[in-house]
Every structure is written in structure tokens, then in C-alpha cells.
Amino acid sequence: xxxxxxxxxxxLESYIDTLQWRAKFFGSKGAIKVGEKYFSKFLFNQDTQTxxxxxxxxxxxxxxxxxxxxxxxxxxxxxxxxxxxNLIGMIQPAITAYCxxxxxxxxxxxxxCIIHSADAGxxxxxxxxxxxxxxxxxxxxxxLWWDKPHGYxxxxxxxxxxxxxxxxxxxxxxxxxxxxxxxxxxxxLLSLQIEPHNRGKYxxxxxxxxxxxxDVAMRLDAGETDTQMRRQLARVFRHIKDMTAGLIPFHxxxxxxxxxxxxxxxxxxxxxxDQLLIKYLGLAESPDQTLKAxxxxxxxxx
Numbered sequence: 001x002x003x004x005x006x007x008x009x010x011x012l013e014s015y016i017d018t019l020q021w022r023a024k025f026f027g028s029k030g031a032i033k034v035g036e037k038y039f040s041k042f043l044f045n046q047d048t049q050t051x052x053x054x055x056x057x058x059x060x061x062x063x064x065x066x067x068x069x070x071x072x073x074x075x076x077x078x079x080x081x082x083x084x085x086n087l088i089g090m091i092q093p094a095i096t097a098y099c100x101x102x103x104x105x106x107x108x109x110x111x112x113c114i115i116h117s118a119d120a121g122x123x124x125x126x127x128x129x130x131x132x133x134x135x136x137x138x139x140x141x142x143x144l145w146w147d148k149p150h151g152y153x154x155x156x157x158x159x160x161x162x163x164x165x166x167x168x169x170x171x172x173x174x175x176x177x178x179x180x181x182x183x184x185x186x187x188x189l190l191s192l193q194i195e196p197h198n199r200g201k202y203x204x205x206x207x208x209x210x211x212x213x214x215d216v217a218m219r220l221d222a223g224e225t226d227t228q229m230r231r232q233l234a235r236v237f238r239h240i241k242d243m244t245a246g247l248i249p250f251h252x253x254x255x256x257x258x259x260x261x262x263x264x265x266x267x268x269x270x271x272x273x274d275q276l277l278i279k280y281l282g283l284a285e286s287p288d289q290t291l292k293a294x295x296x297x298x299x300x301x302x
Contacts, residue, residue, distance in 0.1 A: 012038055016061070021231060025065040035061045048123050052114045059107035060132045063139065066100035069093040098143065105140045108133050112160075127178050130168035134185050137161035141192060149193055161189055176216050177232045183213040184239045191243065203247050207266050210240050214269060215262070217276075234280035237273045244270035 016038065019031035026032060035058070042054035073093040076086060111133065115125055141148065141157045148154035165182050168174055174182070187209040190202045217236045220229065247266035263269035 007041060009038070020061065020064050023068055025068055031061060032065055048114055048118050052111060052123065052125070052129065055107050055111045055114060056129050056132045059104045059111065059136055062100045062104035062107065063132070063136050066097045066104060066139070069097035069100060073097065101136075101139055101143065104136045108136045108140075127168040127171040127174035127182075130164040130171075131178055131181060131185070134161040134164035134168070134182070137164070138185060138188055138192070149195070158189065158192070161185065165189070176220055177229070177236070180213045180217050180236045181232075181239075183209050183216070184236065184243070187213070187243060191246075200248065203266075206243065207247055207269070210243055211262065211269060214240055214273065230280050234277060237277040237280060241270060241273040241277055244273065 012034075016031055016035045019025070019034065024030050039054045039057045039061075042050050043058075044051075046054070070093070073090050076090050076093070111129075115123065137157050137160045141154060141161070144151070144154050144157070149158075165186050168182050169179060187206045190206050190209070194202050213236065217233055220233065244266045247270075249265070249267060263272055
């Protein structure tokens, strides 16, 4: 038990994490209700380190629920014939996703204030903290229909995500999985800024960044006893699969001997990520990740 915060309950925090992984976000016993009741106790009258933890825990919870709701909408859109009934069915999760994302963004803004107001050396901002910030910032950027890519707000949001990724990748507590997700975030930032004059250059850069993330992920030990690792690898390969689907068809002209077995094209990387996604989805137990994958992936019959 944390002596500075005797009210913290590690078992309850683990339970909230499990609810998120199992995509049980809603209802009186869902992750949102349970998480709001628990984390809200640490938002005020606590030291800044605890406030930052609670604030970004709330941001992460709302962000995850938003992503799940958005993918529910995409799943309805992708598997159903277009009619009024299905259109109504798509509206509710889309509204829910937007409202939850706005809450996540508000908590990220609060976290920024905590970070900037803290005295130098008194607050530790971890790589995972920065990962939450950049993930929410990228999602929020997508809602700026009339301001991107060159508007002031868009530049501020992209700047926040870019800075968070750059800082996190240099931190000693940045794990290999965190590095994979941060690199994927960096690749996504480039995709958000593609315009006709830079499309080819940016897409080749995206491939190189995703290949780096793939390399790190392939070196990880994902033993069958490590459920958390399997879940995270499923996330990594789902992102790589999704992002390589839209890249231009090109082939690396030269691959060093050290990297001779690596995917040398976006198509190869897409196929390998697809196979690895199926593998780790089969080993993991997360309906949330499975739903996200099923939007673009037809899973084999069990």
C-alpha cells in the first residue's frame, strides 16, 4: 500500500484495468462508473504527483471508452446494410465516442496545467503519462474539422503530441511496448499531415517508422503466461496492419544483410502484421481489441 496515499487500492485499480480490457465500460458496474468514483477522490487535496496520476487515469479511461464506442459505430457501418434503422444505431455510439473524447481532452488539459505549475524536480512525468497525452491529442485533432492542418488550434494540438512522443522516447522508463506505441503515434502524426505535395515522402517515412515498431515488437518475449504482453502486442500489430493498408505500393530497393528477413514493402508489412494480429488475438482475451480488429479483419472460424 502506498504510504503517502493510504486510500489507494491496488486491487481495485487492477479491477478497473480488467474492466477496460474486457470492454465493460458502461453501466453501474462498468469501468467508467467505478473509475470515476475511485479516481475522483485523488483529484483534489493531494500532492501534485497523485493528482497527475488520477487526472491521467481519468483521461485514459475516457479515451479507451471513446475508442471502443467509435469502433462499435464503425462495426455497425461495416457489417450492416445502410438503412434508417442502422443509421440510428450508428448515431448513438458516435455521439458517445465524441462526448467521452471531449472529457479525455479536458483531463489532458488539466494534466498539462499540473505539469507546468509544478516546481522543477518535484514531479515525475513518466513515459506512459506522455503516451496518454499524445494518444488523446491525436484523437482530439481528428475532431478539428475546420481548423486543420494549418490552423492555430491544430498546430497547438499537433505540437503537444509531437513533444510528448519525443520526450517519452528518450525517457529511461520507456519500455519496449511503450516505444512501439509511441512510434505508431509518431507515424500517425505524419499521416495526419499528409497533403498532395508531401504524400510520397510522408508515406515512405511512415513505413520506416512502422518497420521500426515492428522490429521492436518482434524482439519481445511474449510467453503464453504473459497475458498483458499478448494484449499489448495485439494492439501494436493491429495498428501496424491498419496503417500499412493505405500506404502507396513501393518496395525498398536496398536492405542491409542484418535486415534481410524484414518486410521490404508496405504490402509485406501489412501481411505479416495481419498474421501476427490473428496470432495474438487468439492468445489474448480482450473483446475491445477483437472488436477493433474485426472492423477490418475477418477472423478465422474457431
